[in-house]
Amino acid sequence: MNIKFLKAFNGDAIWISFLENGAPCNILIDGGVGNTYRSRSNVKGDLHKVIEKIREDKQFIDLLILTHFDDDHIGGILRWLNKDKVASTLIKKVWFNSGKEIAKKFNIDENKDLDVEIIDGAEDFYSSPKQGIKFEKYLRDNNIWEGKIIEQGSEFDLLGVKFKILSPNSKTLDKLLKLYEKQKNYFTAGGENDFDTLLQDFINDENQSDFKFKEDNDVANGSSIAFIMEYDSKSFLFLGDAHPSVVIEGLKMFGFDKDNTLNTELMKVSHHGSMYNTNKELLEIVKTDNYLISTDASKHGLPNKRTIARIINNNPNAIIRFNYDLKDRIFLKEDWNGFSFFKAMETNEFIYQWKKTI
Numbered sequence: 001m002n003i004k005f006l007k008a009f010n011g012d013a014i015w016i017s018f019l020e021n022g023a024p025c026n027i028l029i030d031g032g033v034g035n036t037y038r039s040r041s042n043v044k045g046d047l048h049k050v051i052e053k054i055r056e057d058k059q060f061i062d063l064l065i066l067t068h069f070d071d072d073h074i075g076g077i078l079r080w081l082n083k084d085k086v087a088s089t090l091i092k093k094v095w096f097n098s099g100k101e102i103a104k105k106f107n108i109d110e111n112k113d114l115d116v117e118i119i120d121g122a123e124d125f126y127s128s129p130k131q132g133i134k135f136e137k138y139l140r141d142n143n144i145w146e147g148k149i150i151e152q153g154s155e156f157d158l159l160g161v162k163f164k165i166l167s168p169n170s171k172t173l174d175k176l177l178k179l180y181e182k183q184k185n186y187f188t189a190g191g192e193n194d195f196d197t198l199l200q201d202f203i204n205d206e207n208q209s210d211f212k213f214k215e216d217n218d219v220a221n222g223s224s225i226a227f228i229m230e231y232d233s234k235s236f237l238f239l240g241d242a243h244p245s246v247v248i249e250g251l252k253m254f255g256f257d258k259d260n261t262l263n264t265e266l267m268k269v270s271h272h273g274s275m276y277n278t279n280k281e282l283l284e285i286v287k288t289d290n291y292l293i294s295t296d297a298s299k300h301g302l303p304n305k306r307t308i309a310r311i312i313n314n315n316p317n318a319i320i321r322f323n324y325d326l327k328d329r330i331f332l333k334e335d336w337n338g339f340s341f342f343k344a345m346e347t348n349e350f351i352y353q354w355k356k357t358i
Contacts, residue, residue, distance in 0.1 A: 002015075008031070013046065013294075034076055047076045064094045068241060103177060150165055192301055193297065221241035224270075238268045239267070244279045263288070272293060305330055312339060
């Protein structure tokens with residue numbers, strides 16, 4: 001199984017490829033911003049390259065997971081669908097929590113800001129003046145979406161892979177429906193980076209008895225699909241931009257806590273390393289040495305160095321993996337004094353690989 005974390009600018013795009021019963025399978029989690037597919041000046045991004053390779057190899061995207069509505073997660077996918085009239089023929093199944101289906105779940109009015117459209121040739125799905133096809137209709141018409149809400153506590157067996165859904169829960173879906181505003185920024189957006197502060201200073205601060213963790217309150221992030229993926233007795237944790245309290249709640253539903261930890265090959269750190277999306281309790285439940293942070297550090301002050309300090313304080317052997325070359329930008333020379341075990345590296349298209357046992 002190969003797991004590649006594509007260069008998705010300030011977003012997420014993850015391609016998982018493997019063989020099941022000798023047949024090639026592909027799972028795509030999000031698609032980054034629009035430029036992850038192709039820029040306005042026609043520069044092909046990593047997503048475009050992956051899609052073309054799958055097509056050339058006469059394979060399919062067997063499962064496309066769209067974790068939530070933010071542009072840095074679905075912008076690349078929507079630009080692809082806008083530009084490629086036969087894109088749907090490459091997709092077999094989609095997971096997507098649409099505003100229409102969430103409204104049906106709670107039997108209340110739809111939130112029109114959650115409407116997404118496929119607009120022929122459009123660059124930007126938020127601001128295009130053209131009218132298009134409702135995304136839900138596009139998916140249904142092409143028979144690639146069941147309209148099922150993907151939510152906490154659900155389990156799915158698909159392609160020889162087991163998925164345990166940790167987020168969203170009913171509360172975060174309800175908040176999305178009632179409070180979501182298109183292109184609205186919440187308190188985690190904006191701000192300067194914190195790279196000039198020493199790791200040890202963050203650790204000292206958080207070891208104080210009066211330190212209090214502040215959780216993300218972005219309703220789109222709170223609705224993010226997060227899950228454990230199990231394959232050949234190994235586990236992988238993909239957290240999208242989910243809120244830690246919801247993820248912890250989901251983990252406990254599946255029997256994981258501080259006394260029965262989740263041992264996982266890697267953890268895709270939530271919300272590009274935001275300090276509001278990874279807390280001490282979550283890190284104590286999840287046991288891994290590989291922490292992947294997906295961002296080019298171009299927006300919102302992310303990743304937060306405070307998050308990395310929090311990870312290292314919990315696990316001195318942590319390997320912090322970036323999909324861009326950020327190590328020398330984030331860490332000061334003094335940061336390596338007293339931290340001789342943790343590692344940080346650029347993985348580019350990160351590949352986790354092993355042979356499935358027979």
